[in-house]
Amino acid sequence: MSRLDRAGLVAAYGAALVMMPYTLIKVSWVVGAVAGLLPIGDGFGLAGWVVLNTVTIGMAGIGITMALALVRPWGMRLPGPLVAFAAWVGSGFLVAMLPYALLDSLLGGSDDKQPRSSHDSSMPAWEAALIQISFVGMGLGLVIALPAYIRRRWPNSFAGPGNGLEPGRSRTTLWAVCVGAAIGMVWLYWAIGGPTGVAHPADRNANWSVLNAVCGLWAVIASAATWSLTRSWPTRLPRWVPVTLGWLGTGSLFAWSGWKLPLTVYVAIADPADASLPENLTVAAFLHAAAVVAGAVMMLTLIRTQRHQVMGPELPVAAP
Structure with missing residues (x-):
């Protein structure tokens, strides 16, 4: 063992x-x-x-x-x-x-x-x-x-370096990577006190800032890891590193935004007196919806690169 x-x-x-x-x-x-x-x-x-x-x-x-x-x-x-x-x-x-x-x-x-x-x-x-x-x-x-x-x-999923499993030229994958990184940067911006997109600054607290910082960091990590696994040039980085970080990062992006999206929509529609969110609800809903899609697309890319690694480069793999 x-x-x-x-x-x-x-x-x-x-x-x-x-x-x-x-x-x-x-x-x-x-x-x-x-x-x-x-x-x-x-x-x-x-x-x-x-x-x-x-x-x-x-x-x-x-x-x-x-x-x-x-x-x-x-x-x-x-x-x-x-x-x-x-x-x-x-x-x-x-x-x-x-x-x-x-x-x-x-x-x-x-x-x-x-x-x-x-x-x-x-x-x-x-x-x-x-x-x-x-x-x-x-x-x-x-x-x-x-x-x-x-x-x-899936033993081969961690085998070898993270190199050229699938050329990183898919428009869908590129879109997901860029969107995930951009969303992560917005959340990090909010975490350090950025005012743009925040409708109720007084409602911000330490927990809100920490959650934005952590989710933002994982979104950036997910994008970087996914991109590294679809690169066409060799790297000495062990494959288990981007695989692990990619799965954790895309999971964070998908799960948290998948939970916060309906909450944000509910607050926007019902406008409950005892619930308020610091961020602009329209902006927040848009970011969460995009994060769910980007996280899912990057996860599918990770699966396809893993399948490509397991089956070998001689078998065709559909680009996401």
């Missing part, structure tokens, strides 16, 4: 284990609310609270199953596209959440956590800590275990 496989094994089991506290906390919230032993979150009725937390329990279960699938023998028998897509989206979400945990620790806890109780009592500190540890552990676990799984299932 290689060093990467051993690290992936420990990371995957660790991710599954560390997600258990989050799952148990959510189960306790549902059972306690139904039994009348625990308060319901602000702004929720009993039915809405139960449905919301039941969905998150299901998502946690999928995450645990996904982590185990990356290291257990039965995971190699699952449909490759299903495993890859779930891990791609999951790791894309979580790599952007890790800096939140760091920021929260440095600041000694956020002051704007949503209260869980209908009586405005904040979430107990130990619950918040366990939930944070669960997210951080799952994120780190998937980031380490996913490349190991990909290399075991």
Whole structure:
């Protein structure tokens, strides 16, 4: 067993284990609310609270199953596209959440956590800590275990240098790379306090800036990694580097914008009194829609370059 496989094994089991506290906390919230032993979150009725937390329990279960699938023998028998897509989206979400945990620790806890109780009592500190540890552990676990799984299932995907698998002349790929990089630069610009495109500067906070900085950085990384894998000139860069960064970066671009796009559209249409976003909603919606498409196109490019690597250059590969 290689060093990467051993690290992936420990990371995957660790991710599954560390997600258990989050799952148990959510189960306790549902059972306690139904039994009348625990308060319901602000702004929720009993039915809405139960449905919301039941969905998150299901998502946690999928995450645990996904982590185990990356290291257990039965995971190699699952449909490759299903495993890859779930891990791609999951790791894309979580790599952007890790800096939140760091920021929260440095600041000694956020002051704007949503209260869980209908009586405005904040979430107990130990619950918040366990939930944070669960997210951080799952994120780190998937980031380490996913490349190991990909290399075991598709060995040639990490083989050789990242050179000339497919000439980087496809207009669609070029469009996706340029759009992804441009979106990333806009988010980084907002993160450092740029005013253009921000409709409500007073609503900006540290979390918003960190999220824009992290997502912007991953968007730029995704574009650079995708472009490097479609270059026609040789490079000494090991292939596993752009493959790993490309999958994580495109996953972040697709997953976060895929989640924030409907939220932005909802705020723009419903104009709720208790919800406001700093950025101009039209600009934000346009960026998120473009990010979803660019992330998906770059992901397909990564798949095609991998297929080209596995099958060999003698077989034709359709340009994206």
